[in-house]
Amino acid sequence: MANPNLILLYVEDPAKSTAFYRDLLGREPAVEAPNFASFPLGGGFFLGLWRIAKVEPELARSGSRSEIGIMIGGEGAVAGQYQKWKTAGHRIAQELTTLDFGPTFVILDPDGHRIRVCEPDK
Template structure:
């Protein structure tokens, strides 16, 4: 398969695209009304689809999944946390050392979890 991506159902695709553009520094691509994609440097794509236009209808949003970004080391993770907290993102979990590494969790405007982890 080619063009594999993660799809997040959102309230407003344009608003969410601006959020992720600012957070990730990637330019969104609008392919149709209510549907926006952002492709990361490694080729992974995040798609944002306004839930009121999704077919079949999306029946929930929020924290049923996590978008996870791995970083190299706790220093980088703590710098990401300081940056994101400074942008006044909702933080669901401050930096914490868990069995798999140091991690924190932020929320996007629709309540989707965004986890940053520095694996052990």
């Protein structure tokens, strides 16, 4: 059985994106090269950042249709993270709100990829 263990984001400037995710995740990349970087996320799972101009086969650009989700638990944890990242100046795509699944907000990385924070699924 194959288990997915890598999310790849296509980015314009891997160095800029690596700095963003280094700060956001509070960890160092396992690999950092001119056209690619990857961050260990735990449990054998990785986030890869690949320079869009070097992706093979070539991509058809069709807009944002996905998100990276970060689930954090604890009373007020989502609101606390929202305040921290808002204060840090991250671009907010969705202000802190409550949806069917609970409190949530969305920030954008340097390439406009959506990062949603919410409570863990129960």
